[in-house]
Amino acid sequence: MNSYYAATLLVYAAVDIIACLALNLQFGVSGIVNFSFIVFQAVGAYTAAVLSMPPDTAYGHFQVYVGGFQLPFPIPWIGGALAGGLLAIPVGLVVLRKLRTDYQAISLLVLSVIANSVITNVRPFLNGAAGIAQVPGPFSDQIDPLSDTYQFFYVALTVPCVLLVWLVASRIVNSPFGRSLRAMREHELAATAIGKNPVQLKMTIFIVGGVIAGLSGAILVGYIAVWAPSVWLYPETIILFAAVIVGGRGNNVGAILGALLVPVGFFEVTRLIPQKIGDWAPPPNLIPAMEWVAIGLLIIGFLWFRPEGVRPEPRRVFEGAPLREDMSNAGSS
Amino acid sequence: MELYIAALGFGLISVSVIAIASVGFTMQFGITNMINLAYGQVMIVCAYVAFYVNQAGVSVWAAMIAAALAGAVLSFLLNRFLYAPFQRKGTNLIGMVIVSLAASLILANILLPIVGYGSSSYEVDQGPLVLWNGLVLTTAQIAIIVVAVLLMLAIHGLLRYTRLGKAMRATAANPTLARNCGIPTQHVIDVVWLLTGALCGVAGVVAGMNSENFAVASGAGYLITIIAAAVLGGAGQPYGAMIGAVIIGMVTELSAAVIAPEYKEVVAFAILVFVMVLRPQGLLAKRGALAAAG
DSSP states (O other): OHHHHHHHHHHHHHHHHHHHHHHIIIIIITOOOOTTHHHHHHHHHHHHHHHHSOOGGGGTTSOOOSOOOOOOTTHHHHHHHHHHHHHHHHHHHHHTTTOOHHHHHHHHHHHHHHHHHHHHHOHHHHOGGGOBOOOOOTTTTTSOTTSHHHHHHHHHHHHHHHHHHHHHHHHHHHSHHHHHHHHHHHOHHHHHHTTOOHHHHHHHHHHHHHHHHHHHHHHHHHHHOOBOGGGGOTHHHHHHHHHHHHHOTTOHHHHHHHHIIIIIIIHHHHHTSOSOBTTBOOOTTHHHHHHHHHHHHHHHHHHHHOTTOSSOOOOOOOTTSOOHHHHHHHHHO | OHHHHHHHHHHHHHHHHHHHHHHHHHHHHHHHOOOOTTHHHHHHHHHHHHHHHHHTTOOHHHHHHHHHHHHHHHHHHHIIIIIHHHHHTTOOHHHHHHHHHHHHHHHHHHHHHHHOSSOBOOOOOOOSEEEETTEEEEHHHHHHHHHHHHHHHHHHHHHHHSHHHHHHHHHHHOHHHHHHTTOOHHHHHHHHHHHHHHHHHHHHHHHHHHTSOBOTTHHHHHHHHHHHHHHHHOTTOHHHHHHHHHHHHHHHHHHHHHSOGGGHHHHHHHHHHHHHHHOTTOSSOSSGGGSOOO
16 A cells, blocks of 8 residues: 555655656746646546547446546557647647737636536536546556556656656757747747747647647556546646746756656645544545645735745856956957 | 527626626735735635624615625725735735735635525525516616626716826826825825725625525636726726626626526637737737736
8 A cells, every 4th residue: 555655755746746847847937827728638647548548438328428448558649749739739839829828828817617517517528527536557558557567667657758758858958049048038029039939939838748748648547547626727727837837947856856846745734634622623625625725826926925836947057158348358358 | 689689688797797796806916916816715705794683683685785885994904904014015017916816715605604505595585577678677777787886886986086086097107106206106006905895895796696506616717707808808907897797797608698608608708718819908908918927
């Protein structure tokens, strides 16, 4: 049982790290306030689920959904990632081209709420509010999914994904492309003036973020085996925002730190709160509600006292760049 | 045909509810430069204030006044102790949006343990039916429409014919210039939050009456419709929000008759997407969504 707990914690940590790295690329590095981030994770999860599951007739009338292709591992995960990227294209084209940044944020929030309500109401598509259950994990036909071996096997599958995403994210942040993104975040007009196309930059990072978010959803659904609208309500995105803000916007180490502090650490700590204090037991919904209040206070507190986060984005100074005195010398000689 | 006339009746009430809510929302944005995403949640808090007053045996119309007071006080406090300090600190628009979303989350989850997950509804005396050319409305529904019309006229009168309204419009157009002309902008902004908060409270109650029941989770749905109406009309434009409310309210109720009631919000969303693609500045605004942030 303990190994099961450890494996669960590790898989959740991996999923949250991947998600926070993606959100950091969009929000921290590029300044896109993607309030519908969780939708991209959900699309990846649903896609991975229907790719790995048998057709819904296999379950009788227990659940209905489209597709059901029973494809072997890596395809569902790759499919989930692709689906996240594909969704980012139309959303990005509508939201990112003309709108002001605050309008982008509220449009994406609206999208998140609406997408959830559509999936909840349209039952034949993805089984509505009840969601999809009994999603087979990778290789679950060969290793018993309930065994300890499988738990750690799953962790072993997710670790390369985390490393891959970390590699991609750090390559992006440290590349000239990442520099363009930061330039756009700091001053869009100035970046445009030196020949950067902000729409193209935003679209690219939105799609990259969508792919990574889709992958995180695919990994999560393979492990927890269920996916329903109630797990991707819009406040879930706020947790990830809290993580990135707490960790430190704009740097990948900060995003990972935030993922470990907020979604993983924070919710693990609240599990330690006793269910009963003496004879007094708090009402059952009090503690979950207070967790959300704390998330809200965490965001507000950090934005007020330490907006740069626990680990601030490093100031990038280029060694080759001439200092001001050198330039004046060069001008006079 | 009868179905459509009935839908028209529902549309009139929806328009009234959305108009009250979205005018408050858009005035907050227009005058104080704050996209207050906690607006839907403040509506719910006020709806519950009215609910408990109503439960105590008071008529829902009197409870509405209590809700308006609660909304005014809550919105004022929200601005005084949360938004205004952040704005003074120089937090950008995006930071403010995130702060208001966090505030919304906090409000919802403080309310949740108090009122529970279940949905509640008011005890309303619907009164006798009124028939007019095939339109069937209850007296209570007509009262909602009357309240909305009176509030809209009051807003119009305030903005056009009073010194305070003039000061509000000046503050919206250019706060620095307004202050230099001797307008106490801080005072004006406080009044704006009190007034829009009262609108928000009334909106919460009429929305709760209109949708038969409401729960803590209804806030997000309210907010979506309000944003759709406000953006459609041109954010920050009170008259635009009124026009937006008419369009969103009518189209969503007619679509409910034609397609299915579950998709009302989706239709509102579809309108929003069209507006954002075709005319992002909204119907009335000259700059609106297209202007540079700042």
